[in-house]
Amino acid sequence: MAILSADENKLIERYGPHLNYEPPGGWDEQRECSLVKTHCCFCGVQCGIQLKVHDNKVVGFEPWEEFPVNRGMLCPKGVKRYLQNEHPDRILSPLIRTRDGFREATWDEALNVTVEAIRRIQSKYGRDAFAMLGGASMTNEKAYLIGKFARIALGTANIDYNGRLCMVSAGAANKMAFGVDRAANPWSDIPLAKAVIISGANIGECFPILTDYVWRARDNGAKIIVIDPRMTPIARTADLFLPVRPGRDSALANGILHVMIERGWIDHDFIEKHTADFDRVVETVARYTPALTESITGVPAASIIRAAEIWGPAETSMMLHARGIEHHTKGVENCLTYINLVLASGRIGKPGSGYGTITGQGNGQGGREHGQRCNQLPGARDIENPEHRRFIADFWRIPEESLPRTGLTSCEVFDAIEAGKIRGLLSISFNPLVSIPDASRTRAALEKLEFYGCIDFFMSESARHADVFLAGSLQEEDEGTVTTGEGRCVRLKQSVTPPGNARVDWKILTDLAARLGRSEHFPYAISDDIFRELAAASKGGSADYSGMTYAKIEENMGIFWPCPSLKHPGTPRLFEGGRFHHADGKARFHAFEYRPPAEDIDAEYPLFLTTGRVVSQYLSGNQTRRIGPLVDQYPEPLCEMHPLLAKKLGIATGDTVRVQTRRGDIEVPAQVVRTIRPDTIFVPYHWPGRKSANLLTNRALDPISKIPEYKVCACRVERVAPKAVTL
Amino acid sequence: MDPSRCIGCKACIQACSECDTHRGRAMIHLEFVDRAASTQTAPVVCMHCEDPACARVCPADAIKQTEDGIVHSSLKPRCIGCSNCVLACPFGVPHYVAAIDQMMKCDMCFDRTSIGKKPMCATVCPSQALYYGPPDEIRRMRVETPVNEFRFGHQTVRTKVRLMTSPDTDHLDFDIMSFMPGADEPVPDVTELVAWED
Numbered sequence: 001m002a003i004l005s006a007d008e009n010k011l012i013e014r015y016g017p018h019l020n021y022e023p024p025g026g027w028d029e030q031r032e033c034s035l036v037k038t039h040c041c042f043c044g045v046q047c048g049i050q051l052k053v054h055d056n057k058v059v060g061f062e063p064w065e066e067f068p069v070n071r072g073m074l075c076p077k078g079v080k081r082y083l084q085n086e087h088p089d090r091i092l093s094p095l096i097r098t099r100d101g102f103r104e105a106t107w108d109e110a111l112n113v114t115v116e117a118i119r120r121i122q123s124k125y126g127r128d129a130f131a132m133l134g135g136a137s138m139t140n141e142k143a144y145l146i147g148k149f150a151r152i153a154l155g156t157a158n159i160d161y162n163g164r165l166c167m168v169s170a171g172a173a174n175k176m177a178f179g180v181d182r183a184a185n186p187w188s189d190i191p192l193a194k195a196v197i198i199s200g201a202n203i204g205e206c207f208p209i210l211t212d213y214v215w216r217a218r219d220n221g222a223k224i225i226v227i228d229p230r231m232t233p234i235a236r237t238a239d240l241f242l243p244v245r246p247g248r249d250s251a252l253a254n255g256i257l258h259v260m261i262e263r264g265w266i267d268h269d270f271i272e273k274h275t276a277d278f279d280r281v282v283e284t285v286a287r288y289t290p291a292l293t294e295s296i297t298g299v300p301a302a303s304i305i306r307a308a309e310i311w312g313p314a315e316t317s318m319m320l321h322a323r324g325i326e327h328h329t330k331g332v333e334n335c336l337t338y339i340n341l342v343l344a345s346g347r348i349g350k351p352g353s354g355y356g357t358i359t360g361q362g363n364g365q366g367g368r369e370h371g372q373r374c375n376q377l378p379g380a381r382d383i384e385n386p387e388h389r390r391f392i393a394d395f396w397r398i399p400e401e402s403l404p405r406t407g408l409t410s411c412e413v414f415d416a417i418e419a420g421k422i423r424g425l426l427s428i429s430f431n432p433l434v435s436i437p438d439a440s441r442t443r444a445a446l447e448k449l450e451f452y453g454c455i456d457f458f459m460s461e462s463a464r465h466a467d468v469f470l471a472g473s474l475q476e477e478d479e480g481t482v483t484t485g486e487g488r489c490v491r492l493k494q495s496v497t498p499p500g501n502a503r504v505d506w507k508i509l510t511d512l513a514a515r516l517g518r519s520e521h522f523p524y525a526i527s528d529d530i531f532r533e534l535a536a537a538s539k540g541g542s543a544d545y546s547g548m549t550y551a552k553i554e555e556n557m558g559i560f561w562p563c564p565s566l567k568h569p570g571t572p573r574l575f576e577g578g579r580f581h582h583a584d585g586k587a588r589f590h591a592f593e594y595r596p597p598a599e600d601i602d603a604e605y606p607l608f609l610t611t612g613r614v615v616s617q618y619l620s621g622n623q624t625r626r627i628g629p630l631v632d633q634y635p636e637p638l639c640e641m642h643p644l645l646a647k648k649l650g651i652a653t654g655d656t657v658r659v660q661t662r663r664g665d666i667e668v669p670a671q672v673v674r675t676i677r678p679d680t681i682f683v684p685y686h687w688p689g690r691k692s693a694n695l696l697t698n699r700a701l702d703p704i705s706k707i708p709e710y711k712v713c714a715c716r717v718e719r720v721a722p723k724a725v726t727l
Numbered sequence: 728m729d730p731s732r733c734i735g736c737k738a739c740i741q742a743c744s745e746c747d748t749h750r751g752r753a754m755i756h757l758e759f760v761d762r763a764a765s766t767q768t769a770p771v772v773c774m775h776c777e778d779p780a781c782a783r784v785c786p787a788d789a790i791k792q793t794e795d796g797i798v799h800s801s802l803k804p805r806c807i808g809c810s811n812c813v814l815a816c817p818f819g820v821p822h823y824v825a826a827i828d829q830m831m832k833c834d835m836c837f838d839r840t841s842i843g844k845k846p847m848c849a850t851v852c853p854s855q856a857l858y859y860g861p862p863d864e865i866r867r868m869r870v871e872t873p874v875n876e877f878r879f880g881h882q883t884v885r886t887k888v889r890l891m892t893s894p895d896t897d898h899l900d901f902d903i904m905s906f907m908p909g910a911d912e913p914v915p916d917v918t919e920l921v922a923w924e925d
Contacts, residue, residue, distance in 0.1 A: 021751075022751065027750040027751035028750070060745060061745065063847075063850045063851055065845075065850065070853075072845075072850045072851065073738075073850070073851055073852060073853045073855075074738055074742070074851040074853070075736050075738050075851075075853050076736055076737050076738045076740075076741040078738070078851075079738055079741040079742045079745060079851060080741050204734030204735070204736065204854070205734070205736065208734060208736050208738065208853035208854070209853045211732075211734050211853050211854040212853060212854055212855045215732050215854060215855065218870075219868060219869050219870060230917075231765075231766060231915075231917055232766065233733075233734035233735055233736075233766045233768075234734065235766075236765060236766050236767060237731055237732075241920055242920075243917050243920055243921045294922050295922075298921055298922045299921070299922065300920070300921070300922050303920065615734075615735075615736045615737070616736075616737070629741055629744070630741075633737055633741075642917065642918070643763070644918065653763065671762070672763060673762060673763055673764075674763065674764055674765070674916040674917060674918075675765060675766055675917060676917060677917055677921055678917070678918055678921075
């Protein structure tokens, strides 16, 4: 049973989050340091950074100006990331739950207890009753290993990852439209664009370094269009800002394309030669006049026409989007309708012209390529494709029929725990209690598990429910690679070794595999052994890494896939010459009628709730809520609302408000600002417990990508009367 | 310095506090201009005046300007914590730090710039609202013009650090009246750009 074995406050007192403000030894200590050139552990930009190391401790940072993507630039998370090292909350030994919390255990005991539980559950309920969940903040090596471990050592179909909450709508849309799942262009194409659409991407806060790319485009004469329900920092000075009503993105894209077709800003020659199915789109968008589109989206017709006037005839252009259009029950449709705008313009596969989703997690790109997903095998292969299955089964030297088929996605895993179909779970680098929508149900599911094993470096809110906690490694404690949002595979260098009795993550998995009797499939001595295997496994797949080596990646400061041979320089820009990756070489248009979100506003819940990030926090906050200077910058979630709404509800900045949906309620301070639609409120999601935005959000899934609808649900808001003070 | 590019991320502040000469304490600050109205933020680094008011008003002669035009933070043995400089600075730069009873301010990362590196804040700034380089270089790269002449009433202040402003501007005038209540320039409101139902 995974019910909390101790009072939550007691667990917090012991395992944090506590705030770390100073490097080990304090500020005053002067030390001789070495500098390790590596990358930030947070978002998909993967900025180059130099970590200052003294006596096997990370004690600071120094900008790395030679790395071409960020050229020394960093956001506050990158600057202060080193404070996660030598953190008082760090778990230094395996732990086993007791009647009042956890006790330290030896590795032998912790691994044996885990393996016994796996065996017990699988023999009683079947192999698929034990699930594994991974994460997209981990290296390519670990993403590959987790997929292989789950399918060979656990033999379960139910292996998925937290990228399911992040990049999968764009990934599925990219495959459907282009036949491959990768941003089409390197970010260096952004400054060359004359028109840039940024849809549902709070670039200034979530990918701060890309701001400079956008501003450089503007310096070169680009017009910037930002589409967002909130006037985010990047929207503030945009040439055109379209404050779309949450959940209406596909209608807006259809409306813009309607005007482009009407005005003749269409590249018929490109469409004829390099695409299919444009006719169906023409037919669909015919209905989306500016007036109709205004009535659906809340964007004035004049602004829709203006967007088409900027985008339609532009000489070069870049389309960028992120979770704002992807976190929907029609996330894939939203992405595809925006891709229609790119394909109709014919501006893709050229310098300064193209498209890209901006992945949110450190290895958002690579984490979704090497088989960590329930429907995927290494090399971004399909688990149901007979040829792909045969290739990987042969490569792994296992019978094809023993290779599991498609399993459940992350949110579905929790639904299945609820239904009693999944009884055991091993998670790594995943904090579902904070990150999955409808957190009350997530907690009940964790409590229902017969066994929960957790590999992590800090005691996350989810890990408090674990039966066994396996003390793993931070990013800077292991060698490896990650693939950034532009498809560039970069090299992470080990700066220090794991402290105390903690182990590098992949060794924990190979130790478990050995105890499960599968050691012959996991013969790795160093991370490079895993990389060489994943590169070979990817050969011939769409995400082909077979021409990469650690040395080559380092020398070139990253290699873009596909890179099919040692002599191949990598592929920064896809689709040059209009060659797409479908069998016929053509891209596909997709026609979608707008459909409303799973839960729309009504008389009972009359406001839209949308959620997102702030610049100083990352994902579920398991790392960043322990870093003092980042917490001080934005200590708790605020409920952003427009003054017109605030006035109607009698709310002022600083008042505590109760935000309620059909799933739960939270109490947070109000922040009254004119930078948000008056029918919408915003709450950032990085916090747990009574301030967790995901107590409110709707676990309704996109039918294709199975991403949940974080970006829109119906809520109501009221001021909480201040409690009477008793003297 | 170009506040129009600033995204308010505070990477500059966080990085400033990592500088070797004043570890753990940032010597620059960043303000929301009016968060209720806008996400506009403004980084505040020392402008390094040619004739620095802070040094002129210091009764203890604790603020020194070196030949390269850098106006340094106060000297610990001299600073008496009187805050004259805080009141005198036209840009609101110096801060009195009660914990150490001393004024501290940005010294353009003297330890870094004197050995050919860029200041910490301008190195990390993700939007390059803070940029370190000669004025001619930035004039070529950007539409905006670097200006270093500021007129406060009858007083003209020239600075080493430039503020990016609209093209063809050679100086900036500041009138106290523009900062009085009711003088606010209208700031865009999302409701002006949106169709919505009450």
